Amino acid sequence: MSKAVIEVRGLYKVYEGAVPVKAVNGIDLTITEGEFTALKGPSGCGKTTLLNLLGGLDQPTSGSILIDGIDITELSDNELIDFRLHNIGFVFQAYNLIPVLSATENVSFIMLLQDRPKEERLARAEQLLKAVGLSGKENIRPGQLSGGQQQRVAVARALASKPKFVLADEPTANLDSESTSKLLDIMDELNAQENMTFVFATHDDRVIAKAKRVVSIGDGKIISDTAK
Amino acid sequence: MLKLAWRNIWRNRGRSVITIAAVMFCVIFAVVLRSFQVGVWENMIHEIVGNNFGYLQIHEDGFWADQSLDRTIDFNTVNVQELLSVNGVDRLIPRMESFSLLYHGSNTKGSLVMGIDPALELPGLQLDDILLEGRSFSRDDSVIVVSEGLANYFNVGLGDTLLFMGQGYHGATAYGAFPIGGIARMTNPELNKQLVLMPFQKAQYMYNCTDRATTLVVAVNKDSNYETVGAALKGLGAEGLEILEWKELFPEIIQTIEVDMAGGRIFVTILYFIISFVLLGTVIMMVAERQREFGILISIGMKKTKLAYVTLLENIMLIMGGAIAGMAVVKPVQFYFKYHPIDLSGRMKEAIEQYNFEPKLYTTTSFIINLNHGTIIFAIGVLVSLYALVKIMKLNPIESMRS
Numbered sequence: 001m002s003k004a005v006i007e008v009r010g011l012y013k014v015y016e017g018a019v020p021v022k023a024v025n026g027i028d029l030t031i032t033e034g035e036f037t038a039l040k041g042p043s044g045c046g047k048t049t050l051l052n053l054l055g056g057l058d059q060p061t062s063g064s065i066l067i068d069g070i071d072i073t074e075l076s077d078n079e080l081i082d083f084r085l086h087n088i089g090f091v092f093q094a095y096n097l098i099p100v101l102s103a104t105e106n107v108s109f110i111m112l113l114q115d116r117p118k119e120e121r122l123a124r125a126e127q128l129l130k131a132v133g134l135s136g137k138e139n140i141r142p143g144q145l146s147g148g149q150q151q152r153v154a155v156a157r158a159l160a161s162k163p164k165f166v167l168a169d170e171p172t173a174n175l176d177s178e179s180t181s182k183l184l185d186i187m188d189e190l191n192a193q194e195n196m197t198f199v200f201a202t203h204d205d206r207v208i209a210k211a212k213r214v215v216s217i218g219d220g221k222i223i224s225d226t227a228k
Numbered sequence: 229m230l231k232l233a234w235r236n237i238w239r240n241r242g243r244s245v246i247t248i249a250a251v252m253f254c255v256i257f258a259v260v261l262r263s264f265q266v267g268v269w270e271n272m273i274h275e276i277v278g279n280n281f282g283y284l285q286i287h288e289d290g291f292w293a294d295q296s297l298d299r300t301i302d303f304n305t306v307n308v309q310e311l312l313s314v315n316g317v318d319r320l321i322p323r324m325e326s327f328s329l330l331y332h333g334s335n336t337k338g339s340l341v342m343g344i345d346p347a348l349e350l351p352g353l354q355l356d357d358i359l360l361e362g363r364s365f366s367r368d369d370s371v372i373v374v375s376e377g378l379a380n381y382f383n384v385g386l387g388d389t390l391l392f393m394g395q396g397y398h399g400a401t402a403y404g405a406f407p408i409g410g411i412a413r414m415t416n417p418e419l420n421k422q423l424v425l426m427p428f429q430k431a432q433y434m435y436n437c438t439d440r441a442t443t444l445v446v447a448v449n450k451d452s453n454y455e456t457v458g459a460a461l462k463g464l465g466a467e468g469l470e471i472l473e474w475k476e477l478f479p480e481i482i483q484t485i486e487v488d489m490a491g492g493r494i495f496v497t498i499l500y501f502i503i504s505f506v507l508l509g510t511v512i513m514m515v516a517e518r519q520r521e522f523g524i525l526i527s528i529g530m531k532k533t534k535l536a537y538v539t540l541l542e543n544i545m546l547i548m549g550g551a552i553a554g555m556a557v558v559k560p561v562q563f564y565f566k567y568h569p570i571d572l573s574g575r576m577k578e579a580i581e582q583y584n585f586e587p588k589l590y591t592t593t594s595f596i597i598n599l600n601h602g603t604i605i606f607a608i609g610v611l612v613s614l615y616a617l618v619k620i621m622k623l624n625p626i627e628s629m630r631s
Contacts, residue, residue: 055527077532078532082531
């Protein structure tokens with residue numbers, strides 16, 4: 001049986017205001033190693049909030065999130081940053097690469113933060129860029145790459161730190177069909193070859209179709225959880 | 229990290245250029261302003277002190293506080309050779325200064341009498357340069373040179389004789405009659421109303437002060453520092469003499485300079501405030517522009533302290549670049565106005581001339597001014613950059629990424 005990478009228990013996130021909003025309303029979820037999971041649902045259903053909570057970018061109102069047995073809700077701000085650096089890879093909707101760094105430098109930057117030796121950084125960046133089909137584009141800066149290529153660099157960056165899992169928030173939202181298809185194939189391959197765990201927040205049917213598990217969210221709750 | 233900071237600088241060239249230019253121009257303005265202020269004073273001190281009174285004077289002990297002829301230097305007891313042997317002393321210029329009542333016809337006037345040796349004197353008392361009419365005098369001459377105002381008061385001209393009546397050494401009567409050999413214009417308006425210059429030996433004789441002088445002005449070698457020379461002279465421990473620097477002789481000049489400098493400092497402080505807000509504006513702009521990027525970097529695992537360090541490094545490089553550029557660019561300006569001073573005209577010229585100051589604006593070329601203002605503006609820039617650091621330390625990555 002696969003090991004649980006993420007265990008969410010009784011998770012709530014309430015935004016206080018004149019009318020409190022329960023963005024995450026009592027979620028229990030376990031994601032095991034090597035899963036390719038899509039969190040689907042309409043805009044405002046709470047999937048991005050859940051993803052932010054899983055990534056330690058936001059603090060829940062109550063509940064626990066165990067990652068490899070560590071409850072990240074109890075970590076301090078600095079401990080969380082360090083935890084993210086070594087355990088979680090992020091792919092954002094808007095790529096969010098560092099514009100002044102080349103593709104290789106963007107990928108190796110996260111390893112620089114991990115204080116890995118230069119040779120290792122360069123070798124892994126080259127290997128990852130090759131894996132996402134960007135050989136020959138190593139020294140090009142993000143501004144000179146297409147949206148699809150930038151998102152592939154973002155995927156390579158997310159994997160560079162050898163994370164326990166990758167969280168991707170609407171990774172295909174800004175991509176055309178061809179780029180989406182290529183990106184999904186790459187992530188599918190990485191999932192299959194490296195047993196990398198992926199969790200997507202999406203409402204893109206093409207991503208949902210590729211996912212091996214689909215968790216439907218509505219009003220901050222899990223409506224359905226289907227494994228293919 | 230250094231590479232990242234360096235590249236970030238060139239990411240938004242416009243912002244970087246604004247920051248560098250703001251710092252550079254502030255340094256230039258501050259340095260130019262202070263250079264003129266210090267330069268004008270330097271020049272005035274050189275003119276008044278260096279060319280007329282001397283940076284160092286030697287008197288009989290207590291003379292400066294109680295200027296009586298009974299406290300004159302006795303050449304029979306003072307070892308002049310020992311004073312001259314001090315390193316940096318070019319020559320000693322003897323002067324005999326006192327007051328006399330002057331008569332001509334039915335007019336009288338109290339006047340300042342100065343016995344000088346024109347061959348030894350400082351440039352400001354080189355008679356040939358200040359004479360309006362007539363001639364200078366030599367050591368053995370019997371003629372005097374009177375100031376323009378005094379000549380006008382008595383309505384006298386060349387060849388007319390003035391009578392002197394006063395008190396000499398130990399209460400002796402000091403009197404004499406001297407023909408006017410020249411009329412001079414003194415730049416100091418007070419002196420121009422009442423000064424009489426006569427040969428040093430004649431003044432000694434009239435005041436019954438043979439072998440005596442009220443003052444020995446120390447002419448310092450060009451490449452020597454008067455303070456060092458003064459310290460060396462004091463170090464001789466010559467008994468019965470006081471060795472005074474110009475700052476001790478004319479403390480009122482120092483006070484005037486301090487008041488003027490304080491005004492300048494207020495102006496420069498206002499300039500500093502303006503630059504602080506300009507720099508703060510660029511830092512706020514930078515933080516707002518990169519809010520999202522900061523959020524991403526923290527999300528992927530960059531510690532806030534490290535991010536703050538990179539951002540501070542960027543700002544330090546920009547501000548330092550601006551400060552160094554400002555300090556360098558202003559240097560030729562300082563040199564130009566040092567040797568091509570601005571000539572004042574009109575009422576400003578008249579007002580300044582009344583105070584015996586040359587109506588010209590000089591700059592100083594002292595690099596200390598550049599260094600001081602460059603450093604202060606750099607420190608202000610670093611201080612203002614703390615805004616970015618505070619924002620980064622308080623940053624919420626989710627909110628930043630939404631921005």
